[in-house]
Amino acid sequence: MGADVNQKDHLRRSPLSISCFLGFTKLTNLLLENGAKIDGTCMERAYYGWNGNIQIETLDILQEKGWINLYLDDLRKAPKGFTVARNVEEALSIMKHNKIHILSLDHDLGMDEKGNLLQTGYDLVKIMCQRGLRANKIYLHTSNVVGREAMYETLRASQRRGFIDDDIKIYFTENSFTDC
Structure with missing residues (x-):
């Protein structure tokens, strides 16, 4: 609907970094398909994910993207x-x-x-x-x-x-x- 998929909130979090942190793989893929930019924050948040869990499936998606x-x-x-x-x-x-x-x-x-x-x-x-x-x-x-x-x-x-x-x-x- 034209929203900026790289817009950051008041805590400087992008939708992709939040999705990576929570391990929302479908949302991660959707954001990437619509131009979301991967950065170190996304990797960091996937590695130190929700409740200290490594978001392996999310890291796999990010690995596919290099x-x-x-x-x-x-x-x-x-x-x-x-x-x-x-x-x-x-x-x-x-x-x-x-x-x-x-x-x-x-x-x-x-x-x-x-x-x-x-x-x-x-x-x-x-x-x-x-x-x-x-x-x-x-x-x-x-x-x-x-x-x-x-x-x-x-x-x-x-x-x-x-x-x-x-x-x-x-x-x-x-x-x-x-x-x-």
């Missing part, structure tokens, strides 16, 4: 609502084709069949900084203390120098999503 949460780890199971990448090459491929809301990084990513160390989460961080790649939020879930420090300091320095966006939130924590 928005995902990405979990880089060679061993751990990805938490609900995340797409897993087992190595840096796979993570880069996923990042190339999607908008990343939450990126959660492990440092050590194992060895190849010849016993050589594979690229690490720190290598992905350096590539992100060189190419200006984006995730709205970055969590460092690695148990490697030295690796976590290196990733964090590189990301923060890159923000200060303008290599990556200064509005990216970076979380220095071991237990970001491993217990979800």
Whole structure:
């Protein structure tokens, strides 16, 4: 009927972000079909949905539209609502084709069949900084203390120098999503 599907209320919530929060998948699809714009708020509200429930079906809809949460780890199971990448090459491929809301990084990513160390989460961080790649939020879930420090300091320095966006939130924590 001509209503602005992206109109925000007095709390700055769009109809889509409210629908994502409540897990109203039919309404989410209807809004998207009529031009609603997905942003990080929609992803955030779907992930931390009503009563603390992850709105998996809603996250699936948003993923179909190119928005995902990405979990880089060679061993751990990805938490609900995340797409897993087992190595840096796979993570880069996923990042190339999607908008990343939450990126959660492990440092050590194992060895190849010849016993050589594979690229690490720190290598992905350096590539992100060189190419200006984006995730709205970055969590460092690695148990490697030295690796976590290196990733964090590189990301923060890159923000200060303008290599990556200064509005990216970076979380220095071991237990970001491993217990979800």
